[in-house]
Amino acid sequence: MIMSKYLLIISIVLSSFSNAQIIENDSIPKRSKFDISCECISKIDRSEEREKQFESVGDCIREAITQKQMSEGLAEIMKKVSDTLKSYEKSEKDIDTLIVSDDSLSEKLIIDASKGYDELERQLINDCGAMNSLLNDTAEISSENSVSKDKKALKAYNKGLEYYQKGNFEKALEHYKKAVKEDKKFAFAWDMVGISHRQLGNYKESVKAYKKSLKIDPRGKMPLQNLPIAYRMLDEWEKAADYYRELIRFYPDDPEGYYGLGQCGKILKDYDMALDNMIQAYIKYQDTGSPYVKDAGTELNAIYSLLIDSGEEDLFMRYAEKYGMTVNKD
Numbered sequence: 001m002i003m004s005k006y007l008l009i010i011s012i013v014l015s016s017f018s019n020a021q022i023i024e025n026d027s028i029p030k031r032s033k034f035d036i037s038c039e040c041i042s043k044i045d046r047s048e049e050r051e052k053q054f055e056s057v058g059d060c061i062r063e064a065i066t067q068k069q070m071s072e073g074l075a076e077i078m079k080k081v082s083d084t085l086k087s088y089e090k091s092e093k094d095i096d097t098l099i100v101s102d103d104s105l106s107e108k109l110i111i112d113a114s115k116g117y118d119e120l121e122r123q124l125i126n127d128c129g130a131m132n133s134l135l136n137d138t139a140e141i142s143s144e145n146s147v148s149k150d151k152k153a154l155k156a157y158n159k160g161l162e163y164y165q166k167g168n169f170e171k172a173l174e175h176y177k178k179a180v181k182e183d184k185k186f187a188f189a190w191d192m193v194g195i196s197h198r199q200l201g202n203y204k205e206s207v208k209a210y211k212k213s214l215k216i217d218p219r220g221k222m223p224l225q226n227l228p229i230a231y232r233m234l235d236e237w238e239k240a241a242d243y244y245r246e247l248i249r250f251y252p253d254d255p256e257g258y259y260g261l262g263q264c265g266k267i268l269k270d271y272d273m274a275l276d277n278m279i280q281a282y283i284k285y286q287d288t289g290s291p292y293v294k295d296a297g298t299e300l301n302a303i304y305s306l307l308i309d310s311g312e313e314d315l316f317m318r319y320a321e322k323y324g325m326t327v328n329k330d
Contacts, residue, residue: 034120037061037064057121062117065115118294121291146188148188153182157189160172160189170200195226203233204234210227225260241268245257245261255290255292262274272315279320280323
């Protein structure tokens, strides 16, 4: 269920006061919002439609925010209760019931599931292995060698996936290498060798792995998505643009190729390339409910600012009109 802002009003009544036990703040779990949401994302059913998976990501983020705000609010309440009890420890009065009420608590118990949503989402995209795997889990079996029939290779590959989703890229790489050693034509395993190398900053090794995958399957979606990223990290933007064009050629409905080519256009100062592709990426991300739509919007704003500085604002307006976009200049 998608949650909006709602106010929780809590009354605490303690009876049989002499037998009451107070929960100390230290007993409240101290897991971060990132840990809670990343674990939740790792459990999303990958067999569901992509739109449903993205909805589930949003639910995981809101749930983590809600849990954290709730635990912090309750910790404040328990502290107030504990302090009140201690103030009565020296009292000679026989107290059976205590009502703790403090107007200052009301603000802390307003659970706003949207507070910090964008920041947490960006952190998950950058650092959560399960989120990264989900967003890149778009590879399609396009050749007989995409998936291996070798049992040892498959076992090593699946073990690598377990480590990758946990963010342990070194151990994941170790198992993916075992998989391609058992089956040198296991395209998906070569893809994950490349992705793991990229996560570890080994960009040249990453390029080699992706190219081996593409020799096996030239239509491989995952290497076509990730090879240009490795080239970008090596500051080879023209080569990156070439592979984004290949991605668009084989997968014209996927926004990733347009987004990447739009970024290349911005860096190469080819603003026709940048606008034509980034606007298409924005529209396609929006249509699928992808969280990457915010990134595309940020890129468009950056391109717009560059064009204003260079006196080419009309170029932006022409492409906006071409794709039916309304530009708010405020």
